[in-house]
Structures are given as structure tokens and as C-alpha cells.
Amino acid sequence: MVRIVGAHWPLLRGLYHLSWSDCRENVLRLLDKGALEAHCSTHNLPYPKNWMLQRREQLDQIPADAFDTPLIAKPTQPLSGFKVRRINSKDQLQSLVDDYPTALPFLVQQWVPGGDDHIFFTALYLDNGRILASFDGRKLASHPPAMGQTTVAESVPDPRMHKLAERFFAPLHLSGPVSLEAKIDHEGRFWIIEPTLGRTDYWLDVCVANGVNLPLIEFLSQKKAPVPACSQTSGTIWFDTERSPLSYLRLHLNRNVKPTHDTWRPRFAYWDRTDPLPSLVALVRLFTSLVQRTIRKLRQMVR
Numbered sequence: 001m002v003r004i005v006g007a008h009w010p011l012l013r014g015l016y017h018l019s020w021s022d023c024r025e026n027v028l029r030l031l032d033k034g035a036l037e038a039h040c041s042t043h044n045l046p047y048p049k050n051w052m053l054q055r056r057e058q059l060d061q062i063p064a065d066a067f068d069t070p071l072i073a074k075p076t077q078p079l080s081g082f083k084v085r086r087i088n089s090k091d092q093l094q095s096l097v098d099d100y101p102t103a104l105p106f107l108v109q110q111w112v113p114g115g116d117d118h119i120f121f122t123a124l125y126l127d128n129g130r131i132l133a134s135f136d137g138r139k140l141a142s143h144p145p146a147m148g149q150t151t152v153a154e155s156v157p158d159p160r161m162h163k164l165a166e167r168f169f170a171p172l173h174l175s176g177p178v179s180l181e182a183k184i185d186h187e188g189r190f191w192i193i194e195p196t197l198g199r200t201d202y203w204l205d206v207c208v209a210n211g212v213n214l215p216l217i218e219f220l221s222q223k224k225a226p227v228p229a230c231s232q233t234s235g236t237i238w239f240d241t242e243r244s245p246l247s248y249l250r251l252h253l254n255r256n257v258k259p260t261h262d263t264w265r266p267r268f269a270y271w272d273r274t275d276p277l278p279s280l281v282a283l284v285r286l287f288t289s290l291v292q293r294t295i296r297k298l299r300q301m302v303r
Contacts, residue, residue, distance in 0.1 A: 019176035050109030
């Protein structure tokens with residue numbers, strides 16, 4: 001969606017405000033995962049060792065010892081047949097290429113050990129490189145685990161993560177919403193996973209619930225109105241109960257993942273006691289979807 005809007009902005013100019021319209025080239029360039037390595041290399045940023053797999057014949061260019069530790073593979077283009085897969089052997093990678101030939105090229109890179117709670121992020125709102133607002137957080141769960149979309153997130157101010165995000169975005173002189181996701185290894189080193197540019201992440205509400213209202217800040221900035229100072233708070237955990245309806249229960253049952261604060265408040269994608277209707281509609285849709293999937297599976301078994 002960011003690519004479509006950015007590429008066709010001349011048709012929309014004058015009808016809408018776009019916070020990153022003046023830096024579209026840099027935004028569009030970094031949407032390609034293949035450009036991420038070059039940016040990190042140029043600016044001495046920590047990025048896992050990787051290989052670009054343009055076609056099946058290039059499988060042999062990945063050294064055999066690269067498979068001594070797990071790898072991950074992800075298409076360089078968004079909305080492909082899959083988001084990311086963990087690879088433990090060359091045969092697995094070859095099968096992935098055979099299953100998704102139209103999703104090539106793949107970015108294949110070394111896997112940074114650790115679960116979801118090793119993944120941190122920093123969200124920024126920028127005005128020509130100047131930081132108007134920021135928020136640091138940590139994942140507690142994602143789907144698929146440790147590789148997918150965030151389903152549980154908390155507020156965790158972390159100067160190291162914040163500094164890494166500043167270093168990553170500073171040379172680009174961007175405007176608008178951006179974020180950077182990184183994973184910390186067992187030795188305490190951060191490794192960049194990927195940036196988000198031209199849009200906010202779906203976990204945006206964890207920022208709003210903890211004192212940093214990024215949508216309001218963007219709105220005021222585009223109106224050329226004063227942007228009030230905001231201070232990040234902690235203690236509210238966000239749950240994506242749309243993608244993972246049982247995420248709240250799973251966090252309570254998972255003894256391996258602990259929130260930073262012993263006492264915390266939940267924030268759900270739909271549920272709010274002052275406005276229960278969206279949550280009720282979501283529950284009806286979830287129940288309908290479960291019934292439909294059950295019926296399809298029963299029909300397949302009968303066949």
C-alpha cells in the first residue's frame with residue numbers, strides 16, 4: 001500500500017496530505033529488503049549476514065557452512081506467498097523455492113537466536129529527520145512465533161534500542177511515521193530485523209495506551225499546528241485479539257515470557273468497557289469463521 005501511494009502520489013497531490021511526500025524516494029527504496037543490507041553496511045549498522053536468492057540456480061552460492069545454524073528466508077516483495085520461514089537445511093530452502101517460485105527473490109539471512117521477548121522496537125514520528133515523538137517497546141508474542149506479526153506488545157523504554165533507531169534513520173532525513181525492529185542476542189547485542197516506513201505498525205495502540213498518541217501527532221503536524229510534548233508511560237500491554245484471540249490467556253500461562261512490570265493493564269484490539277459493540281461484532285465474526293472452517297474440514301473428510 002505504501003508503494004502504491006508513493007508511486008502514484010502525483011495523482012493524489014493537492015487532494016490529500018502525505019507526511020512523507022517530500023522523501024518518497026528514500027521510503028520506496030527501503031521498502032525493498034534488498035536495499036536494507038546496503039544501508040546497514042554503509043552506516044555500520046548491525047545486520048545479520050545474508051544472501052540474496054534471485055533464482056533457484058543460485059542455491060549453490062550459499063555456502064554449505066551457512067546451514068550449520070538456522071537461517072530465515074523472506075521474500076523481498078511484500079504480500080508474497082509467505083512472510084518468513086525458518087530454514088534448517090539446504091533441502092528445506094530448495095523446497096521453499098519450488099513451492100513459491102513466483103515469490104522470488106528471497107532474502108536469506110542468519111537466524112538470531114531467541115524468542116519473541118528478545119524482539120524490541122522503536123517508533124518515531126519525524127519531520128525532515130527531526131524527532132517529534134518516540135516510543136520504545138518489546139514484543140511478548142507474535143504469529144508465527146518469533147517471526148511473524150506482533151500479537152502482544154508492551155512499553156519498554158530502552159536507550160540502546162532508541163539510539164539504534166536514531167542511527168538507522170538519521171542519514172535518510174525522513175518525515176512521517178517510521179519504526180525499527182531489532183532482536184537482541186544472548187550476548188546482549190542488537191541485530192536489525194527490518195524497518196517500517198510510510199505507515200504505522202498494527203501495534204500502534206500500545207503507543208497510544210502508553211502516552212504517545214502518534215496518529216494525533218501526525219494529524220497536528222500536517223495541520224502545521226503545535227505538537228504537544230508527550231512522555232512515554234509503562235504498564236499497559238496491548239493484545240491483538242483479532243489475529244490471536246487467546247493471546248491474553250496464553251501470556252498468563254506462558255511461564256517463559258514475563259512482562260517487564262509485575263502489575264499491568266490490558267489493552268485489546270476491540271474491547272473497551274465504554275464501547276463494547278466493536279468487541280461483540282468481532283466475537284460474532286470469529287465464531288462465524290470458526291463454524292465455516294469446521295464445516296469445510298468436515299466436507300473434505302467426507303469426500
